Amino acid sequence: MIDQNNFDFKSFEKPWHGQIFAITVSLSENKVFKWSEFSKLLADQIKMDKTEKQNGGDDYFFSWIKALENLIIKKNVVDQTKLNITKKKWKDAFLTTPHGHPVEINLKKR
Amino acid sequence: MTEKKNIGHNHDDHHNHSLLPEEPELRVRAIETLLLNKGIINSNTLNELIDTYENKIGPRNGAKVVAKAWVDQDYKKRLLENSTKAIEELSYTGRQGEHMVVVENTPKVHNVVVCTLCSCYPWPVLGIPPTWYKSDEYRSRTVREPRKILQEFGLELDLNIQVKVWDSTSEMRYLVLPMRPAGTELLTESELESLVTRNSMIGTGLPEMPK
Numbered sequence: 511m512i513d514q515n516n517f518d519f520k521s522f523e524k525p526w527h528g529q530i531f532a533i534t535v536s537l538s539e540n541k542v543f544k545w546s547e548f549s550k551l552l553a554d555q556i557k558m559d560k561t562e563k564q565n566g567g568d569d570y571f572f573s574w575i576k577a578l579e580n581l582i583i584k585k586n587v588v589d590q591t592k593l594n595i596t597k598k599k600w601k602d603a604f605l606t607t608p609h610g611h612p613v614e615i616n617l618k619k620r
Numbered sequence: 621m622t623e624k625k626n627i628g629h630n631h632d633d634h635h636n637h638s639l640l641p642e643e644p645e646l647r648v649r650a651i652e653t654l655l656l657n658k659g660i661i662n663s664n665t666l667n668e669l670i671d672t673y674e675n676k677i678g679p680r681n682g683a684k685v686v687a688k689a690w691v692d693q694d695y696k697k698r699l700l701e702n703s704t705k706a707i708e709e710l711s712y713t714g715r716q717g718e719h720m721v722v723v724e725n726t727p728k729v730h731n732v733v734v735c736t737l738c739s740c741y742p743w744p745v746l747g748i749p750p751t752w753y754k755s756d757e758y759r760s761r762t763v764r765e766p767r768k769i770l771q772e773f774g775l776e777l778d779l780n781i782q783v784k785v786w787d788s789t790s791e792m793r794y795l796v797l798p799m800r801p802a803g804t805e806l807l808t809e810s811e812l813e814s815l816v817t818r819n820s821m822i823g824t825g826l827p828e829m830p831k
Binding site: 520521523524526529531532535536537542545549552553557561562563565566570571572575578579588592596597600601605606607609610613615617 | 636637638639640644647652653655657658665667669674715737740750751753754791
């Protein structure tokens with residue numbers, strides 16, 4: 511049975527859904543890749559991640575993230591190591607920044 | 621003199637740091653940080669894009685197209701012949717609206733739109749697709765058992781009505797032109813517009829009846 515989520519409709523259920531959407535549109539408009547290249551990878555990724563529980567929310571946008579990561583790595587815009595390091599920095603920043611303070615990272619610091 | 625008392629659960633023991641976001645959110649932050657740092661994207665553009673699709677572009681645009689087609693036979697003809705161009709007349713253009721096809725519901729045919737592979741959707745007229753449109757169930761079952769899916773949306777169609785399923789691609793995006801509800805002859809175009817629901821333009825619903 512499909513959860514229709516019909517009347518209480520928000521474009522993006524969570525802020526990060528909107529962020530990854532906007533990043534992808536922006537990259538495509540800056541001609542980093544064609545939208546059709548991205549949608550092909552997204553379709554493949556959704557297929558790879560397929561489960562019956564996939565409800566089109568978090569899981570859908572998680573597939574979107576993986577598709578975009580693969581594409582920007584393929585296009586040599588970023589590399590996997592840098593992505594991992596940056597993610598780790600954000601994680602550490604969240605774990606060490608006192609509650610109530612803005613969480614920030616410094617990219618230049620290694 | 622003030623005294624701080626901790627009763628029961630000591631909040632500070634457990635949450636002295638900021639709340640750690642989920643894994644996907646951290647990955648989005650990493651992508652965003654690196655791309656901003658390289659100057660390939662910028663924050664203002666991202667904020668504008670999110671604002672546009674949260675607040676400015678949505679199914680109300682599509683409803684205007686439908687209502688116009690209901691009251692203006694010439695427009696309807698243009699809409700069915702060259703959908704992209706006719707929709708452009710109302711200035712709904714741009715991202716994911718380049719190759720539009722409008723399919724008309726009739727007493728004999730009911731159209732329903734899906735994207736079996738991902739979530740291709742006509743953004744300029746409908747905005748961002750609802751969550752269920754992107755679900756595995758909707759994507760996989762709509763082609764296989766459209767009548768059952770429509771039933772789940774509360775739409776019981778007569779067996780003599782043919783159900784046509786249109787599978788969107790990044791090159792072809794569909795909008796359903798629903799039938800104008802009976803008893804709406806005296807309504808204005810803008811009153812008609814308010815009867816057009818998002819689901820009626822995807823095909824998983826019908827327009828509302830006038831009150």
